[in-house]
Amino acid sequence: MFLSKEEERMLNGDFGEGVRIAMKLLIGLSKAFEAERLIEITRAHIAGISYENIGEEGLDFLKSLVDKGAKVRVPTTINPCGTDLEIWYEMGVDEKFYEKQMEVVETYKKLGAKASCSCTPYVLDNVPNKYEHVAFAESSAVIYVNSFIGSYTNKESGLSALACAITGRTPYYGLHTEEGRKPNFYVKIDFNVEGHLMWGVLGYLTGKKLGNGIPIIAHKKPENLIDIKEFCGGLSASSGIGMVYFEEDIKEKKNVKEIVLTKEDMKEVLNDFNYGKAEKLDYFFTGCPHLSSQDIINIEKMTFNKKVKNNSKLWLFASKSASETSSNEILKLRKRGIYVFSGACPVIAPLSYKEMKVGTDSIKAAHYLRSLKGIDVYLIDLKDAIKMMLE
Amino acid sequence: MIIKARSISQGKAEGFALVSKKPISFYGDVDKKTGIIINKKSDIYMESLKGKILIFPYSIGSTVGSWVIYALKRNNVAPSAIIVDKADMILASGCLISEIPLLDKPEKDLKNLVKNGDYIKIFDDTIILG
Numbered sequence: 001m002f003l004s005k006e007e008e009r010m011l012n013g014d015f016g017e018g019v020r021i022a023m024k025l026l027i028g029l030s031k032a033f034e035a036e037r038l039i040e041i042t043r044a045h046i047a048g049i050s051y052e053n054i055g056e057e058g059l060d061f062l063k064s065l066v067d068k069g070a071k072v073r074v075p076t077t078i079n080p081c082g083t084d085l086e087i088w089y090e091m092g093v094d095e096k097f098y099e100k101q102m103e104v105v106e107t108y109k110k111l112g113a114k115a116s117c118s119c120t121p122y123v124l125d126n127v128p129n130k131y132e133h134v135a136f137a138e139s140s141a142v143i144y145v146n147s148f149i150g151s152y153t154n155k156e157s158g159l160s161a162l163a164c165a166i167t168g169r170t171p172y173y174g175l176h177t178e179e180g181r182k183p184n185f186y187v188k189i190d191f192n193v194e195g196h197l198m199w200g201v202l203g204y205l206t207g208k209k210l211g212n213g214i215p216i217i218a219h220k221k222p223e224n225l226i227d228i229k230e231f232c233g234g235l236s237a238s239s240g241i242g243m244v245y246f247e248e249d250i251k252e253k254k255n256v257k258e259i260v261l262t263k264e265d266m267k268e269v270l271n272d273f274n275y276g277k278a279e280k281l282d283y284f285f286t287g288c289p290h291l292s293s294q295d296i297i298n299i300e301k302m303t304f305n306k307k308v309k310n311n312s313k314l315w316l317f318a319s320k321s322a323s324e325t326s327s328n329e330i331l332k333l334r335k336r337g338i339y340v341f342s343g344a345c346p347v348i349a350p351l352s353y354k355e356m357k358v359g360t361d362s363i364k365a366a367h368y369l370r371s372l373k374g375i376d377v378y379l380i381d382l383k384d385a386i387k388m389m390l391e
Numbered sequence: 392m393i394i395k396a397r398s399i400s401q402g403k404a405e406g407f408a409l410v411s412k413k414p415i416s417f418y419g420d421v422d423k424k425t426g427i428i429i430n431k432k433s434d435i436y437m438e439s440l441k442g443k444i445l446i447f448p449y450s451i452g453s454t455v456g457s458w459v460i461y462a463l464k465r466n467n468v469a470p471s472a473i474i475v476d477k478a479d480m481i482l483a484s485g486c487l488i489s490e491i492p493l494l495d496k497p498e499k500d501l502k503n504l505v506k507n508g509d510y511i512k513i514f515d516d517t518i519i520l521g
Contacts, residue, residue: 021488025488028486028487029483031397032479047454048455053458054458055458055462057423057458057465057466058461061458061461137454155480156480157457157480157481157484158457159454159457159485160480160484
């Protein structure tokens with residue numbers, strides 16, 4: 001494998017033990033994925049932030065990197081936490097978990113990362129340009145930046161993205177190469193796609209049918225941010241796909257296998273996630289992937305002059321930066337009994353949701369809540385859910 | 392018998408073999424405190440990974456698996472080395488930060504050649520049976 005002089009020095013420990021460990025990790029990964037060299041990156045986004053997931057050992061590892069002098073070399077953001085770091089008690093999270101979660105975030109800050117705590121770094125916190133080589137974990141964000149911006153990133157793991165941030169490098173293979181970005185499927189759609197819930201379903205169904213690969217979706221590119229976010233979320237939950245094209249991106253469709261997504265396929269997915277079956281919900285949340293400030297403004301308008309029913313929960317999950325720019329709306333929503341949690345993820349929070357009828361408009365969240373917490377989840381349109389939860 | 396493989400995470404190790412013919416999800420299948428396989432569907436259910444040369448086809452499941460491998464090492468219940476058909480991001484990341492030797496693509500199908508309890512030595516990319 002080819003290493004530049006600086007990379008050799010990183011491996012020799014000239015930049016400290018923390019950098020050496022990160023470089024060793026990248027070289028091992030290069031071997032596993034047959035990358036012949038590393039490529040410089042301009043930014044990184046790290047996943048594996050919830051204390052629920054990484055535990056005490058993960059936290060110890062991060063602290064040991066701090067002790068060994070590791071620092072990120074490029075602008076680096078982090079994924080959501082298991083709890084809101086300000087109103088954690090409103091989420092029903094205990095103080096011990098909050099303290100441990102705080103410690104994880106503080107440790108990432110010591111490593112030089114920005115405590116953005118968002119799964120949508122591409123909106124405000126860490127936005128790459130076209131042709132930029134970056135190292136992003138969080139698979140929905142990977143799909144977004146590759147497909148909707150034209151940046152280059154592989155699907156990094158939380159650990160590999162951290163090593164990339166510390167060295168400013170990533171193994172050069174897969175979606176970083178032109179060869180690795182060639183499409184191999186052409187996906188035709190036999191039904192109408194309207195509204196963000198359905199865009200999520202389209203992503204999920206595409207991933208479920210293909211498993212892996214790079215599809216061209218025979219449809220006009222979605223334009224609304226919320227549609228795109230849900231599409232990327234759905235696709236990332238059901239597959240290993242890291243990039244897609246749309247009809248207008250590619251003129252010639254060479255060497256692609258044609259797949260048709262039928263109305264029946266779509267209905268099967270909707271049925272599987274109990275779409276249209278909820279008559280009453282105890283808890284509805286939206287914001288997977290995280291809501292933008294525009295989404296918060298829209299929901300504020302939709303709930304004007306209304307109040308949440310007794311014993312019902314209507315929760316919104318947004319990135320910290322989105323919340324900061326919509327503090328007026330958040331205050332109004334709070335008076336109506338609607339909570340907006342910042343920088344947190346409803347799926348990886350240490351909550352059981354047992355004995356509750358849970359609904360969401362996000363297929364990604366429905367998928368993971370079902371598999372991780374073993375509960376039934378009801379997929380429901382935002383408008384219908386809001387009507388159901390308000391007096 | 393000497394068998395060559397690809398060395399993803401380098402190192403020396405020796406110990407008794409523990410062979411599974413099924414993929415393993417470290418997140419969910421393994422108790423990180425004891426190193427015992429807790430997935431009832433596994434063909435090595437209730438076996439301890441501690442000190443073993445663990446041989447299985449490939450890993451599956453959440454990327455949190457890397458942190459579980461690291462936790463096993465920290466809790467002194469990790470396997471001495473891991474040999475798989477094909478290494479992936481989760482397994483490679485976990486073994487590399489835990490300094491557990493990881494080999495893949497062995498020249499021979501070890502899952503069918505090696506039996507539980509066979510003694511194995513490993514030097515980087517070289518596997519010595521018997």
